[in-house]
Amino acid sequence: MAVNTNQAMGRLLLFTFAALLIVVFSASDSQAATDASIHEQLMKLTSESSAARRKAISALADTDDVRLVPFFEDYLKGNVSLYKENLVIREDTKDAQGQKQISLKDALTRDAIGDKVVASDLKDLDISNKERVLARDAIMRLRLSDPDIEARLQAIVRAGDSSNAALLPLLKARLAAEKDSRAQIGLKESIALLLLDSDAKDDEVQSAISDLGEVHSGRALAKLKDMQKKSPPAFKAGLDQAVDRIERYQFWAQGLGYVFSGLSLGSILVLMALGLSIIFGLMGVINMAHGELMMIGAYATFVTQKAFEYMIDQHWLSASSFNYYFVAAIPVSFLVAALAGYIIEITIIRFLYGRPLETLLATYGVSLVLTQLVRLQFGDNIAVNSPTWLQGGVEIMRDVVLPYNRCFIICFCMACIGGMHLIISKTNLGLLLRATTQNRNMAAALGVQTRRIDGYTFALGAGLAGLAGCALTQVGGITPDMGQNYIVDSFMVVVTGGVGKLAGAVWAGMALGCIDKLFEPLFQAVWAKVIILIFVVMFIQWRPSGLFPAKGRFADA
Amino acid sequence: MRNPKQYLNATLAFFCLGLFGVPLLYSMNVVSVDTINQLGRFLCFAIVALGIDLVWGYTGILSLCQAMFFTFGGYAIGMHMALHGPLDGDGIPRCLFVVSSDVSGMKLPWFWEPFKSLPLALILSMFIPGLVALVFGFFTFRSRVKGVYFSIITQATTLGVCLLFRRNEMRLCGTNGLTNFVTLGGYDVQTANVKVGLYVLTLLVLAAVYLCGKYIADSRFGRVLIAIRDNESRLRSIGYRPLYYKLAIFTIGGIFAGIGGMLYTPQTGIITPFNMDPQKSIDLVILVAVGGRCTLSGAVLGALIVNYTYALLTSGTIYNYFFLTSNNGNGSIIQKTAELFLGPKGWPFVLGGLFLGIVLFMPEGLIGLWNRIRGIDSESRHQQRTPATPPVVDVTEKVAAKPGELNA
Numbered sequence: 001m002a003v004n005t006n007q008a009m010g011r012l013l014l015f016t017f018a019a020l021l022i023v024v025f026s027a028s029d030s031q032a033a034t035d036a037s038i039h040e041q042l043m044k045l046t047s048e049s050s051a052a053r054r055k056a057i058s059a060l061a062d063t064d065d066v067r068l069v070p071f072f073e074d075y076l077k078g079n080v081s082l083y084k085e086n087l088v089i090r091e092d093t094k095d096a097q098g099q100k101q102i103s104l105k106d107a108l109t110r111d112a113i114g115d116k117v118v119a120s121d122l123k124d125l126d127i128s129n130k131e132r133v134l135a136r137d138a139i140m141r142l143r144l145s146d147p148d149i150e151a152r153l154q155a156i157v158r159a160g161d162s163s164n165a166a167l168l169p170l171l172k173a174r175l176a177a178e179k180d181s182r183a184q185i186g187l188k189e190s191i192a193l194l195l196l197d198s199d200a201k202d203d204e205v206q207s208a209i210s211d212l213g214e215v216h217s218g219r220a221l222a223k224l225k226d227m228q229k230k231s232p233p234a235f236k237a238g239l240d241q242a243v244d245r246i247e248r249y250q251f252w253a254q255g256l257g258y259v260f261s262g263l264s265l266g267s268i269l270v271l272m273a274l275g276l277s278i279i280f281g282l283m284g285v286i287n288m289a290h291g292e293l294m295m296i297g298a299y300a301t302f303v304t305q306k307a308f309e310y311m312i313d314q315h316w317l318s319a320s321s322f323n324y325y326f327v328a329a330i331p332v333s334f335l336v337a338a339l340a341g342y343i344i345e346i347t348i349i350r351f352l353y354g355r356p357l358e359t360l361l362a363t364y365g366v367s368l369v370l371t372q373l374v375r376l377q378f379g380d381n382i383a384v385n386s387p388t389w390l391q392g393g394v395e396i397m398r399d400v401v402l403p404y405n406r407c408f409i410i411c412f413c414m415a416c417i418g419g420m421h422l423i424i425s426k427t428n429l430g431l432l433l434r435a436t437t438q439n440r441n442m443a444a445a446l447g448v449q450t451r452r453i454d455g456y457t458f459a460l461g462a463g464l465a466g467l468a469g470c471a472l473t474q475v476g477g478i479t480p481d482m483g484q485n486y487i488v489d490s491f492m493v494v495v496t497g498g499v500g501k502l503a504g505a506v507w508a509g510m511a512l513g514c515i516d517k518l519f520e521p522l523f524q525a526v527w528a529k530v531i532i533l534i535f536v537v538m539f540i541q542w543r544p545s546g547l548f549p550a551k552g553r554f555a556d557a
Numbered sequence: 558m559r560n561p562k563q564y565l566n567a568t569l570a571f572f573c574l575g576l577f578g579v580p581l582l583y584s585m586n587v588v589s590v591d592t593i594n595q596l597g598r599f600l601c602f603a604i605v606a607l608g609i610d611l612v613w614g615y616t617g618i619l620s621l622c623q624a625m626f627f628t629f630g631g632y633a634i635g636m637h638m639a640l641h642g643p644l645d646g647d648g649i650p651r652c653l654f655v656v657s658s659d660v661s662g663m664k665l666p667w668f669w670e671p672f673k674s675l676p677l678a679l680i681l682s683m684f685i686p687g688l689v690a691l692v693f694g695f696f697t698f699r700s701r702v703k704g705v706y707f708s709i710i711t712q713a714t715t716l717g718v719c720l721l722f723r724r725n726e727m728r729l730c731g732t733n734g735l736t737n738f739v740t741l742g743g744y745d746v747q748t749a750n751v752k753v754g755l756y757v758l759t760l761l762v763l764a765a766v767y768l769c770g771k772y773i774a775d776s777r778f779g780r781v782l783i784a785i786r787d788n789e790s791r792l793r794s795i796g797y798r799p800l801y802y803k804l805a806i807f808t809i810g811g812i813f814a815g816i817g818g819m820l821y822t823p824q825t826g827i828i829t830p831f832n833m834d835p836q837k838s839i840d841l842v843i844l845v846a847v848g849g850r851c852t853l854s855g856a857v858l859g860a861l862i863v864n865y866t867y868a869l870l871t872s873g874t875i876y877n878y879f880f881l882t883s884n885n886g887n888g889s890i891i892q893k894t895a896e897l898f899l900g901p902k903g904w905p906f907v908l909g910g911l912f913l914g915i916v917l918f919m920p921e922g923l924i925g926l927w928n929r930i931r932g933i934d935s936e937s938r939h940q941q942r943t944p945a946t947p948p949v950v951d952v953t954e955k956v957a958a959k960p961g962e963l964n965a
Contacts, residue, residue: 365912
């Protein structure tokens with residue numbers, strides 16, 4: 001029995017192996033076969049007869065081989081030549097001595113051909129205008145059948161914008177063959193756009209208009225509005241409907257985009273405000289240098305990036321590890337900012353205990369010094385490169401792209417809020433922090449070293465600001481005075497959310513971020529800011545101690 | 558203030574020096590007209606500082622919107638002067654004309670009309686800041702916004718108004734501000750005599766404002782203000798209504814700032830929204846802190862000293878005096894350190910150091926230091942004495958707080 005099983009297994013394995021071999025060989029076989037046929041067609045481009053050349057171009061366009069796109073581009077530029085019975089791509093370069101050189105590449109595979117040649121070795125091809133038109137057409141067709149979906153979508157959009165009605169049959173054929181839903185929508189849109197430009201029959205135009213409305217084509221909006229003004233009344237109803245559908249869709253799509261960027265702005269504000277709020281709740285101190293601590297976090301990220309670049313230069317790290325600099329930058333920016341905060345606390349704020357207004361002025365002095373120090377050290381404007389895994393975005397709906405960096409910031413903020421919540425509610429430090437915040441004297445009487453707790457809390461809040469700065473490098477430029485731009489906003493968050501409350505800071509930060517970004521397109525950025533400031537000042541009238549006021553005997557008299 | 562006679566003598570001496578000595582030196586060609594002009598501008602800041610001293614030093618309200626009131630006053634007189642400067646189109650001041658988008662058929666905005674008359678412009682430059690302070694103060698003080706909350710709200714308001722003034726569609730000349738001034742009340746503001754005249758006028762107004770502030774500070778009203786600073790809830794329990802006192806002093810502070818701006822604009826020849834940058838307001842507070850809170854002469858002294866230091870450092874005068882002329886120790890560490898603190902780039906360090914040093918080591922400012930040397934007890938010491946047990950004040954006033962608040 002056992003032997004039998006083994007034999008069966010062996011046979012199965014053998015069979016699988018053979019089958020695999022056949023597949024591999026047949027695949028490479030078919031590849032070789034297509035290459036040969038393409039080659040044959042390519043050679044026909046050298047023929048004397050224009051008709052034969054045109055036939056060859058059409059045949060090449062039918063092969064759907066993307067490698068032909070660069071070939072045709074070179075063909076149009078006149079870079080394709082005949083060399084030793086082969087088509088090659090020539091490139092005029094200069095060598096180190098400034099001598100003219102001609103380097104050759106294979107027409108299809110674009111492998112370099114090492115031969116030393118002079119101009120007389122090469123024979124240029126004859127190209128007439130008719131072939132140019134066909135070649136351009138061929139590039140379009142080949143691109144439309146590119147297996148890479150992004151490249152294909154680009155080609156589809158370009159075809160729709162070309163106003164070239166001759167592409168219609170091609171696009172229709174592609175639509176029939178297309179399987180990807182995004183490409184299908186794109187094709188429909190492009191076909192309809194081309195139909196609007198062509199002298200098609202009325203019913204075709206009408207269905208094109210309704211198609212455009214159906215796919216919420218933002219590209220067609222301007223054209224449709226244009227048609228609304230001068231087209232015959234027969235189209236009126238259809239046009240109105242289509243424009244209305246597109247506009248409504250765009251309204252919501254944009255709104256979604258604004259809410260999203262509002263959430264990411266809010267996340268940064270929340271990180272800033274959390275630190276401010278905890279410090280204010282514990283010590284009654286307004287830290288005007290909080291924005292500068294954020295700036296320190298951002299510059300710590302920058303320095304980490306520079307350190308990675310240096311280490312890669314020295315070959316201590318592989319070049320691919322550059323992408324992970326940001327992972328290292330997160331703890332670095334937290335620690336650096338926390339250290340700076342701790343130093344500020346033990347050298348300055350400790351001595352201003354119980355004098356909140358003076359502390360405000362002193363920390364403002366600190367912020368001036370820090371800003372100028374960084375300005376002298378780093379100059380005015382520097383850029384942090386996003387790691388590749390934070391570039392790009394995900395398209396959740398048509399025309400609604402969520403950039404990865406903003407997604408990251410939101411998730412990062414959530415993680416930090418969660419971390420803060422755990423620290424405050426679960427750890428020993430959190431327990432002592434809450435005790436000191438609620439009743440400093442009683443906590444001190446019970447043996448809590450309140451001054452030490454002050455220092456740790458200040459460092460923690462500063463570290464949060466550093467994390468905010470680290471996150472901010474991914475969406476904005478960093479300058480020495482960047483803290484000033486965020487400090488007033490984060491004060492607003494603290495004031496609106498109430499002091500020393502995680503939930504208040506989170507809600508207020510997110511709300512203010514979203515209001516800011518939603519008002520921005522409606523009223524322009526400055527008015528949005530003014531409206532928010534007015535809103536907050538009014539809000540304070542209504543609820544002087546924020547969204548979540550204290551109740552009971554601790555409430556302020 | 559315990560020795561009013563001595564301070565009166567010193568103040569009078571300074572006043573006479575400013576009123577007679579400086580023009581005398583000018584006529585003897587010892588000081589240039591630019592120096593006098595500069596001094597005149599510093600005196601404007603002294604007027605603002607007097608207002609801040611009354612609001613912050615006496616009442617304990619740290620207002621960060623005094624620069625806004627200052628700019629309101631400056632804009633009021635600036636609009637008047639722009640209307641009597643070069644005009645374009647249909648009587649549009651040039652500074653407004655260049656930033657307006659609708660060039661053809663633009664009319665003078667209605668709110669520019671009242672500023673055509675000088676008396677009205679002068680009244681408005683005090684009335685507008687006063688009114689804004691009154692309304693804003695009423696709403697914030699009524700809901701008992703105080704302490705750092707009030708500072709933050711005023712700072713935010715200043716930022717908002719600053720952003721508004723920078724918009725071209727507000728028809729207040731956008732970021733360029735008001736410029737191209739030629740005449741004020743028929744006098745050419747560019748001439749030396751008018752500049753000296755403006756300086757003398759500023760000095761007289763400063764004296765009037767000082768006397769006014771002194772009257773307020775020494776009156777029963779002034780005692781209530783100090784009481785508000787030291788313990789507002791206790792005062793309320795006794796039966797006072799701090800709201801009206803705070804409102805009154807905040808309005809007076811706003812008017813003082815407006816007067817400062819009104820005198821400042823003709824002397825600089827330009828007023829822009831950047832004069833009310835939120836930072837500017839905090840910078841004004843340091844004037845009072847350096848001189849000494851709760852002493853009016855300290856406010857004036859601080860304004861002059863800080864502004865003069867600023868002028869010396871940012872123009873590089875001190876640095877050049879020590880290092881460029883004598884040319885010794887070129888490139889040495891000493892010189893580099895000196896450049897860091899005495900050169901134009903060093904001003905933020907000096908200002909930041911002033912904030913820290915004053916707050917940490919000299920909370921009563923220069924006057925307080927002087928008093929301590931002479932063994933005189935001053936008003937601002939009261940504040941130090943009252944919270945002999947600062948933690949208690951803390952718990953009831955600010956941290957006061959909020960049971961289980963960090964339980965998120």
